[in-house]
Amino acid sequence: VKLALDNNMNTRSVQRTLLASAGLKALPVGVLTDIQGMRVGTEYQAPVPEYKQGVCSYGPGSLLLWKPSELLTDTELDNYLRLSKDQFGYSIDQALGMLYYHNYDVTKAFSDLGNFCPLQEDWSMEDKVIFEQAFRYHDKNFHRIKSMVFNN
Numbered sequence: 001v002k003l004a005l006d007n008n009m010n011t012r013s014v015q016r017t018l019l020a021s022a023g024l025k026a027l028p029v030g031v032l033t034d035i036q037g038m039r040v041g042t043e044y045q046a047p048v049p050e051y052k053q054g055v056c057s058y059g060p061g062s063l064l065l066w067k068p069s070e071l072l073t074d075t076e077l078d079n080y081l082r083l084s085k086d087q088f089g090y091s092i093d094q095a096l097g098m099l100y101y102h103n104y105d106v107t108k109a110f111s112d113l114g115n116f117c118p119l120q121e122d123w124s125m126e127d128k129v130i131f132e133q134a135f136r137y138h139d140k141n142f143h144r145i146k147s148m149v150f151n152n
Helices: 011-022 074-088 092-101 106-113 125-138 142-149
Strands: none
Touching: 074 092, 074 106, 092 106, 125 142
16 A cells, blocks of 8 residues: 655554555554655655766765776686685675776786675564564664564
8 A cells, every 4th residue: 555644644544544555453563653754755756866878976075986897807706706706705796896996907916805804784584573573563664673582
């Protein structure tokens, strides 16, 4: 059910509308209790800059980690990525960043992989289960989801 929220609609009227449209008598505990925290509407949309062909502009603090290049074949790239993961535990993004840093020179990039300790970004199975449960319960209220996932 899609619902436009405006300043004239309060939480109760939203709940009644949702209940009536779904044919329900009551909502589960915790649903729509924090509707004022939702940011819905055109005033919350980010401005999208006009696209300019061939112009790359990155904001301050931006760091380009990978840009595809014709200097490598797919086979060379696949071998590099496989070895960087198998031998050093790098993720694809991390390995591509190293390759870009070394101007697509596979030999230099591969020799430099051992000089750094890659950051592991994988969640444990328990964290994934807790996140899924929190997401089902709190929908897109990520402040509440964060409190469930990271307070264990």
